[in-house]
Structure formats: C-alpha cells, structure tokens
Amino acid sequence: MSQTPVVYAENLVAGYLPGINILNDCSLVANQGELIGIIGPNGAGKSTLLKSIFGQVNVRAGKVWLNGEDITNLKANKLVSKGVAFVPQTNNVFPSLTIEENLQMGVFQTPKRFDERFEFVTNIFPDLGKRRAQKAGSLSGGERQMVAMGRALMIDPSVLLLDEPSAGLSPVRQDEAFLRVKEVNKAGVTVIMVEQNARRCLQICDRAYVLDQGKDAHTGTGRELLNDPKMVELYLGNLAEL
C-alpha cells in the first residue's frame, strides 16, 4: 500500500487486570474512507481492541499510528483534538443535557465550528435537528445511539470508532443504525466499528477483521466473510459437529 493508513494498530498486547492479556498480538489497518468491521465471538477482545486504539486500555506492547503519527496510550482529549472520535457502547450520551447541548459538547474544543458541523450532522440525522431541545435522558436506545454518533461527528473526525452501535436495539432500529453508519462512511469518514451482529456488519463494511481469543484470526472483504462457512464454526464452536 502506497498510501499511509489512517489507523494502523500494530501487534497490540493489552488487558485490564495485571498479568491477563485480552489482546495478544492483534493488528488492524484502516485506510482513508474505509468502513472496517471488527467481529468475533464474545470475549474475543473486540471492544478491547477499539478501546486500546482510543487509549482507554493500557497498551502493553505494540503501537497505534494515526496518519503515520504514534498515538499509543495518548489521553482522550488529545486524541479528540487529533480527530479521533469514539462512541462507547453504553452510557454514550449526557442524559441531563439536551440533544443540542450534547452536540455542543462534541465541539467543546472548537466551539466556533458548531454551526457548520451541526448542519453536517443534522443532514445525516435530521431528527436531531428537529428535537434539539429534548433531554437526551428521555430518548430511546436507538435515538441515543444517533445522538452519540452525532456528537462524535461534530469534531469532524478523520476516524470514527464505534463500539457495538446496534447493541440493545430492536431489529428495525438495528438496521437503521447500520444504514446510518454506512451513510456516515459515505460522507467521507473512516469508520472502525465493533459489532455483535456479524451478518449485518459484514453486509455494510468494506473489510472486516474476525477476532478470536485476542488475535486477528481472519480478514477479508465483508462479502467474502459473509459467505465463509468457517464463520459459523467460529461463533458456535465445533458444537454443530457433535
């Protein structure tokens, strides 16, 4: 690849408890404009991979590069000013703030850009513009997910990290969430998303990494993996053969 990847996570080793590594030598590349999926069974280390890119888990070995710059273990507010946005899986809105205030927090470091970014975000999520004065705490799970994504987009990120955007949503809402993600990506934002719903994720993403026990076990385009019979085996073990 001639072009410098937007995000390059190189052989990461990371974990929460001393002595226990969740990630073991895990790598990931995201190029400009790509929609990258991270899938794998529970406990494979998907969220941990995302959090170690965003400096929320201490990286014990390996490096994270952003456009060629070393951002390993950088603090969250530094990463935000470098254009990395992160949407956690749960508790991802400020419930006592209105939708508009939530979005304002997104541009906390550059308040002057609010109007311009607000327009961009409400183009993708028109509902947020219509209901700007509503408290985020009164929203449903799907609506909160929109607010959270909208807030992350406010900084005009060069890369957006999403931790299970479909979690806790009804099937219809899940589909809507995926399509929104696709739309955000089409607007030019590089997206790295962790997903539980592997099939949906694979349908929309350009490339995906399949994690197994803290390692990147497979990678390929979404379509290739979608039709790969090994996927079922990975998720459900060898159970089906018994």
Next chain:
Amino acid sequence: MANQISVGEPAPGCKKVDPILVASNVTRQFGGLTAVNVEHLEIPRGQITALIGPNGAGKTTMFNLLTGFDKPNTGEWDFDGHKLAGVASYKVARLGMIRTFQLTKALSLLTVLDNMRLGDQKNPGEGFLASFLRPSWKRHEAKITAKADELLKRFKLDAKREDYAAALSGGQRKLLEMARALMSDPKLVMLDEPMAGVNPALTQSLLEHIKGLKESGTTVLFVEHDMHMVRHISDWVIVMAEGKVVAEGPPAEVMKNPAVIDAYLGAHANSDLGDVTIGDAKEGN
C-alpha cells in the same frame, strides 16, 4: 430425536420430565428496554444446563432475578416446591440455590479458608449469642474446616489456604468462588461465566469439577460464552436472545437451529442491508 430431559420435542419453554426450577412470565424492564421477557422456562433436575446467547441477551439479568438480586416487573417461579418471587436473596441461598458472579466476589481480605468456611450455612457460631460459647460451635467448625480443606484440595487451592483471597489470580478466585458455593451442599448451583478470565491450564480441571458436581447429584445452570465448554459438559442448552428464550435442546441439536445461528450472527439474514436505503429499512422490516 428423543431425549430423556424434555417432555416431547425440545422447544423454547418446553416442559421437563423432572424440573427443579419452573419460571413463568418473568419480565424485567430497565427504562424503556425490556431486558428479560421469558414466558416459560424449566430447568431439569440433576443435569448440567447451559444458558447461552449473545451479549445483551438478558442471561445475567435472568440470573439476578431468579436469585433475588433483582426484582422483576412481573413473573413467578418455583424452586423445588418453594415459591420464590419476591424472596430475599439470602433466603434463596438458604433454600439451596447458590450462585456465583460474573465478576468474582472473592472476599479479598479474608483468608481462602475463611472464604470457604463462610460458605457453610449451618454454623451455629454465626449466631450472635452462640458466638461467645466456643464449645457450641467448635465441633461444627472443625467439621466444616475439614470439608473446606477437602474441597480446596479438589480445586487445587490447598496450598493457598492461609493466604488472603486478594492474593489469588483471577482464575483461582473463580475456583474459590465455586468451591465456596459448594460448602453448603446446594441443590442448584448457578455459575455466571465460570470460565471468563480463567487461565487455559485451569480450564480442564474446572470442567471436571462441574461434571463432578452432576455426579454428586447437584443440578448446575451456567452462563457461558465459551462454546467448547458448552459442548463438553452440558446436557441441555437454553439459548436466549433479546430477553427471550429462542431455542432449547441438547447441545448437538440446538446449534443446528437457525434461530440460534441468527441470534449469534445477526438476525434478518435473508435481507441484505447492502442493497437497501434508510426508507426501505423503516418500512420494509
């Protein structure tokens, strides 16, 4: 295919030949989200039952509800002839339904041995007045200490007997928590992710312990993500997704169930999001 566990064909909520726990209409809502919505569920006595499902399926919430650590919005359940809805968690434990926790709750600043002794439920010395009369509990204490030592040996923790539980590794704490749960000879042991964080070297012995429980007549219900473990030891598998029971059956069969594959790999596999726009998704599904 016939099995000895369910009455008739396995299906979500099917009747069991000899259930130890029968739950009906259990629902629990957090805000607007329905975390658990189980119409009917029976756990077979004397068997090892696995409760599986993707993240957020409501497995741990179900555990919390059944053991009195959380209060349901609706629902009733019956454990071994006792109505349990609304019963305090400690009373549930006293009836012989002992649980462990996903994040281990080893009592860090007690020794391993004291952790074990605390698992006993019949110690007269735990009464306030009796605690002054050492003779009244001395013999019982010796008895349960012997029992604790035996269990610690079985779980290969005997060398750590005098250490603070805080000094154990994550996997050892899991073992300690399980061993502690066995101190009171429970009828039903409920293990919440017993393998999470356990060193692979210990995995095999943990599996053996669980199998051993069944041999000694204890019913086991466990939540687990590790499918290898589920395959190895369970007699029956219950699959939850989005708060509901979506499939049940012997492990070999249940994994062929399309509902289970959907639950794990994502629903609506027949439509393709790559081809639809937002408007379609809203109306079409």
Next chain:
Amino acid sequence: MSQLNIRMGRKAGVFLGLVAMLFSLLFAGAPAHAADDPSTYPYSIAGTILNDDKEVPDVKITATLDDFTTSVVTNEWGEWEIRVPKQGIYKVELDVTTLPAGVTMTDKGGEVSEADLTQTDFAAVLFSLGKSTVQAQSFSDQLLVRVWSGLNFGLLLAIAAIGISLIFGTTGLNNFAHGEMVTLGALFMWVFYQGLGQNIIVSALGAVAVVAAFGWAQDAGLWKPLRKRRMGLNQMMIVSIGFSIVARYVLLLVFGGDTKDIGGGGNIVQLGPIYTSDIALVSLVICVIILAGVALFLTRTRIGKATRAVSDNPSLAAATGIDVERIVRIVWIVASALTGLAGVLYGLQFQANWLTGFDILLLLFAAVTLGGLGTALGATVGALIIGMVVEVSSMFIPNELKYAAALVVLIVILIVRPQGVLGKKQRIG
C-alpha cells in the same frame, strides 16, 4: 435566639445591635477593663442588661463553675463583666430580686443562662427583659414572618448548598470542609468592612475573592493530588473532615472566638406585618440574582454545560474531548466563590464567628441530600425546604430545636425517598 430577634421586631433588633456593638467595644478596650479589675483571670464573661432599650444598673449577676462562684452588679450603662480563672461551661444567673420594680424576665426561667468558655476566652451572655414582642402577633402574621425568614434563610443556604452540590456532582466528594468557606467569607467581610473600612461592595467582592482563591488553592494543593492517587471517595470524605477541623481552628486562632458584628443590623423596613432590614432585602435580591445567574451559567455557557456533562459522566466527557480536570478546577473556584458570598450575606444579617459555617454545615448537607445529590436545582429546592422547616418549625417547637427539626426532616425524607426530592434513582448505588 439572638439571631431571631433581629428579624422579629424593632426593639429586639436595636437591642441586639447595641449589645453587639458594645461587645466589640469591650473587646477593643479589653486591656482597660482588665486594669480596672483587680483580677488577672484570663477568661471573661460579659453582657449588658437592657429593658425596653434602657440600661438597667445594679442588677446582680452570678457565674458558677463547680466550686467557683463570683458575682458582680451592672454599672450605670447596664454593663457587667465577670473574669474567671479557667475554661469550662459556666452557669450564669441573674438575680431577679435585684431588678427594679415592674421589670421581669421575658421568659420564665430566662434568668439562668450559661457561658461556654471551653473553646474561647470570651463569652457573651444575654438576658431578655420586658414583654416579648412575639406574643402580640396573630398566628397568621407570625406564620408570614416565619415564611419570610425561611425564604431568606433558605436562599442563603441555597447559594452555599449549590457549591457543595457542584463539587459533589463533578468529583463525588462529600466535602465536610465546606462550612469553613462560609465562615471565611463572613470573617473576611468583617476584615474588609469593619477592619479596613472599605465600602460595602468592595468588601463583599474582596471577601468573595479570598474564598474563591482558597477554593482554588484547596483543589490544587489537596484534592487534585488525592484524585490522582485514586483515593476512595469515603476516604476523601474523612480527609475533608480533618481538613475542616484544621481550617476551623486556624480561623479561631486568627480571628479569635468572639462573634463579629459585621453590618450593624441595617435599617428597619416594614412589609405588612413583617419587620425586616434593608440588608435582608438586598441580600434576598442578590440571592435570587445569583441563583438565576448560576442557572444561566449551567444552561447557557459552554463551561456550564461542560460542568453538567462532567457530572453526568466524567469518562464520556473525557472521551468527548473535555479536559475534566480543568472543569473540576473551575467548579472549585465557582463553588467557593458562591459559598463565600453566602458567608458574606449571612454575616451581614446575622453576625458571624469561627463556628458560623460549621453550625450550618449539616443544614447544607441536608439541603443537598434532600434535593437529590449532585443537582443544582435539587440543592436549591432542598435549601428552601430546609430554610422553611427551620423557621416555621420554631413556631411549634422550642427554638433550640429548629435545626434538629430540619435534620429529622432529612432523615424522614431519606427513608421515604432515598434519592431525594428531585434526585434520580440510579444515584443511590
């Protein structure tokens, strides 16, 4: 009792103002008095006997502690002073037989009082003579007076309680040293206004600035390092208790144990059946303006919104790009300034000493807990409830129990609704 009089009737107000002024004179002229007195005892108890604004001479006053007893009679200005050899709580009794004919105590049993010299070297003792000004009022008038006082006191409490609430919301700390910031505000108001003779507005601003600086220093020197060590919240709470004791006794050493009269009582203003002072009115207006200002700050400004965001979810705030430590620092400064202002206004209306803030600390906690921990609106509502309970309850129960009534209300509400009146359930843990 004394705090109440000033707001209750003209006579009582003037009476108290005079007495208080006299005390400050007494203090300033302490060496002269000591020279008059052959005794060189280090501790003294003093007061002035007035009946209907007129001094009463030749009244016998006796102070007793264990086997020590001494008596004096009031001089022609009604003043008396007893010097005593050791610390302790003295029983002080006025000999009713020495009162002029027709003069009686206001309350039955009011001739016995006490002087607490355990912490200080000077104590003032008041005896109230003549008809009570309260009994003449009808029930509804009394209620109105009480509600007015409750509103006034509640608003004052609200300003300080918002300070506690902001700090709790952003850092999780139950700060037991908060009362000392109230004291600091009041005492520095005294320094600037009475001591340095500055104009009242300059003095108030100066005192608020001192407390704000203290808040900044506290966070920079103590709390931030402890947060960095990831100290548990309960542990920090105990540190704040220690800090409160240290701060309180430093204030005692620096300012002495006497009660400072800061505003001189102000001018009396009548609103229907309510007698109040211009200071109280202005204070009330300031409180309302400040509360509105805080509300605007929290809902309209970028920093205010970020403060609410940090209270909601600090880790998400950090992930959004907010510098959480900077917000916390700003919160400490703003909260301290508010609390200092509460101290200034309190001191102007009710006088102040080194224990002023400590005495109302639990009322502040009660207000914050009552409204729901960590929300500014909750703290305001809680403070108004507490202010009302304190003032209105004293119509029905003995005056000394009015603070107790507020605390009992706190306990009862926590039993019924642990999350507080406006609190959210998830905060209970």
Next chain:
Amino acid sequence: MDWLNILNLTGGELIGAYTAAYVLCALGLAMHFGFTGLLNFGQAAFAALGAYGYAIATLSFGWNMWGSVAFGLLCSAAFAVVLGIPTLRLRADYLAIVTIAAAQALRFAFATSAYDEVTGGANGLSQFGEDFYNYNPIPEGRYPLGALEFSEKELWIRIVGWSLVAIAALVMLLLTRSPWGRVLKGIREDEDAARALGKNVFAYKIQSLVIGGSIASLGGMVFVMSSQTNQPQTWGTNFTFMIWTILLLGGAATILGPVVGGMTFFALLMFTQSIMEGLVTMGWLPFLDIAQVGQIRFLLVGLVLMLLVIFRPQGIFGNKKELQFNG
C-alpha cells in the same frame, strides 16, 4: 521547662478516665467501621445516650447503678435499631450523613430547655454518681502511683474504666474471631457475596450497630462518671471525629489498635500541649497565649486525621491489606 511535670501529665493521660472512655467509643467504632464497614459518624450520640440514660435513670427514676447502666445501654441499642432500619440499606455515605445528622439532632434535643426537668437543658445533669462511688472499695485517701497521685475516687473510676476496656476488648476479640465475626468481615468485603452465601446481611449490620453502640455508651458513662457532670455540648461532632482519629491512628480492623491508639493520642496531645504551654510561658511563642494552646490541640487532631487517612490508612497496628475504605 518542668520536664518532670510534663512527663507526669503525659503519663497521667495514658491511664486517664477520659482516655478509657474514648477508647471504649473507639472500640465500638472499630466494630462498626473496621469489621463491618459501616461509616458511622454519629458515635457521639451512642456515648451521649449512655451518659444521659444513666444520669436520667438515676436522677429522674431513682434507679440504682445496675438499673441505670441497663437503661443507658437500652437507649443506645434502641437508637441503633431506629437509625439502622432505614439507613443500612442505603449507600455507605448516606449512613454517614444520617448518623451525623441524627447525632446533632439528638444533642439539640438534650440541650433544649423544653425538657429541662429531665435533661437539665443546656446545663446538663450532675451528681448522679453516688451509687457508683458507693461501690468503691478503696478507703478514702491519696494514693501515689509512680509520680502521680490519685484520690480514692479518681482511682476507682480509672480501675472501672480500664476494666471495662479490658472486658470490651475481650468481648470484641471473641466476637471477631468467631464465625459471627467472619460473617461481618464478609459483609465488609462484599455484601452481595455474603447474601449469595445465605447470610442475612441486614440483621448482621443491625447487630453490629447495636454492639458497637453499646460499647460506646459504656464509654459515655465512664466519661461523665469521673466528674459526675454530663453536659450536652460534650457530645458534638468533635467528639465523634476525635474517636475516628483514635481509631485510624491505632488501626481500624484491630482490637489493640483503638486501645493503644487512644492512649497514644491523648499522651501525645498532652505532651505537645504541655511543651507548647511551657514555650509560651518562656516567651518563645510570642504570637500565642495559653488559651490558644488548647485550640492548637484540636488543630492537631484534624491534621493527624488528614495525614493518617492520606499516608497511613491502616494505622499503627493495622495490616495494610486488612483495611480498605469501600468506595
């Protein structure tokens, strides 16, 4: 400076009746906080109830010593139950605020003139110790003890006070080493785990609150018995925080800790006070007068409390691993 006198005074504090009273209260608090994890900031109320219960039973009911002691204990036990039922289910810092509020409210109630005839109002109660001193087997006279000298009454209250400390420590030792004490520690570590093992957490917490409160109420009785005066202002929050300092100084989850912590605390306090008074008299501290030295004493209490929690939360005797603040 009179070093002999300073050492005498310091030594006197080691075995003083007040020291014994505080140690008893600290032992009770060790039961609450050290062994059960309860953040009780109202220990002064338990002591006050012991003191007032005794004095009121003697003076108002005319009961003898045994009846009065029983009544004092009963009052503090009742307080523990009434306070515990609503608050022990709430988060730890709620208990802290409720206990401190209840203690203050109680003190206001004792000090008010409304119940003057029973409580003595702001003046408190005095001369209720006749029956207690009737039990004194020591004949009248002055008794030297090393460099110190005591009257028969002073000796008697010290003997009784420290005997009570010994008995309370023994009881606590038996309790905490028993399976009952093990359950308490289990609750301190993790309430949910204890529940999952079938322990009635609430009942154990109430028991702990009552036992610790009863020990503190004995402390309150010893405290007022040495001077036979019981005044409401004694039982302020400073009293409670002094007990916390003693407990944290010695080590919260130990039995010996509160005992040695209390002795060390008062000996140190007296020692520094005497030295400072000496320096003031010699004119070395021109900015202080004698009265202020007494104030610095309290300042030091606060400072010690802060520094202990920050730098040595386990105290002198505590095992660092054994003490943790939950939260």
